[in-house]
Amino acid sequence: AAKATTVTLREMKKEQKKIVMLTAYDYPTARVAEEGGADVILVGDSLGMVVLGYDTTLPVTMDDMIHHTKAVTRGSKQTMIVTDLPFLSYHISTPEAVRNAGRLIQEGFADAVKLEGGREILDQVQAIYRAGIPVMGHIGLQPQMVNQLGGFKVQGKDFDTALRIFEDALALQEAGCFAIVLECVPTPLAKLISEHLTIPTIGIGAGEGTDGQVLVIHDMLGITDKYLPKFAKKYGEMFTDMTAAVNSYATEVRDSAFPTAQHGFKMNDEVLEKLQK
Numbered sequence: 219a220a221k222a223t224t225v226t227l228r229e230m231k232k233e234q235k236k237i238v239m240l241t242a243y244d245y246p247t248a249r250v251a252e253e254g255g256a257d258v259i260l261v262g263d264s265l266g267m268v269v270l271g272y273d274t275t276l277p278v279t280m281d282d283m284i285h286h287t288k289a290v291t292r293g294s295k296q297t298m299i300v301t302d303l304p305f306l307s308y309h310i311s312t313p314e315a316v317r318n319a320g321r322l323i324q325e326g327f328a329d330a331v332k333l334e335g336g337r338e339i340l341d342q343v344q345a346i347y348r349a350g351i352p353v354m355g356h357i358g359l360q361p362q363m364v365n366q367l368g369g370f371k372v373q374g375k376d377f378d379t380a381l382r383i384f385e386d387a388l389a390l391q392e393a394g395c396f397a398i399v400l401e402c403v404p405t406p407l408a409k410l411i412s413e414h415l416t417i418p419t420i421g422i423g424a425g426e427g428t429d430g431q432v433l434v435i436h437d438m439l440g441i442t443d444k445y446l447p448k449f450a451k452k453y454g455e456m457f458t459d460m461t462a463a464v465n466s467y468a469t470e471v472r473d474s475a476f477p478t479a480q481h482g483f484k485m486n487d488e489v490l491e492k493l494q495k
């Protein structure tokens with residue numbers, strides 16, 4: 219399939235074709251996401267948690283995001299790549315937000331950027347958009363706000379929060395976003411927002427009424443021994459499979475069952491004899 223663009227993603231919404239987004243953080247996960255048929259690859263700042271081992275996304279830096287985006291763009295040439303602007307890379311000032319978004323494009327070769335927040339970051343969204351960089355929004359649960367939210371919790375169950383999220387979605391669309399991630403919001407709210415927007419919504423923990431879906435690749439492949447939230451459906455048990463493979467390797471090495479003759483390289487007898495003298 220041809221590489222998705224902001225234009226084709228909007229057409230997919232019109233035609234009610236679901237958009238498949240999946241995270242990737244390096245060359246092999248990018249190859250898997252592309253060969254598996256994702257429409258969009260997200261280099262999420264979730265990399266802080268799933269590949270760097272932090273408890274939150276807060277320690278992730280611009281340099282981390284660029285480093286991983288470069289690996290992902292080397293692994294997937296036919297897929298749209300969106301990279302997250304990490305914590306504090308777009309809050310200090312609008313010029314700094316544009317500069318950092320530009321680095322993800324120029325140094326990481328991403329096609330678009332994503333940032334968390336609603337009307338409070340509208341200036342930054344507009345400025346990045348005006349620079350020619352496609353922007354994806356992200357509202358509902360904003361993991362970079364975890365310390366203010368008091369944990370990773372569903373957002374928008376009460377009227378005031380639901381209305382705020384709804385109005386933020388409309389404002390982000392108006393400001394130029396080409397799509398919006400809705401994370402951990404009640405299914406009816408996500409559906410309502412999706413129906414009112416002309417740009418696609420991409421859900422995670424947002425039910426079945428969004429225009430697309432995103433999951434963290436390590437979660438859906440089961441490359442983790444951590445507890446997963448209920449929205450993270452597992453399509454594989456790779457942690458178990460990989461641990462078993464390592465275990466077989468360890469056993470075979472200890473039992474001298476691996477390597478065998480077929481895994482080695484031959485040498486000329488004459489060379490050997492000469493060496494032995």
Ligand code: KIV
Nearest residue numbers: 241262263264399432
């Ligand atoms: O960082 C990430 O993986 C994300 C998705 C969960 C939307 O932002």
Ligand code: NA
Nearest residue numbers: 262263264302
């Ligand atoms: Na993220």
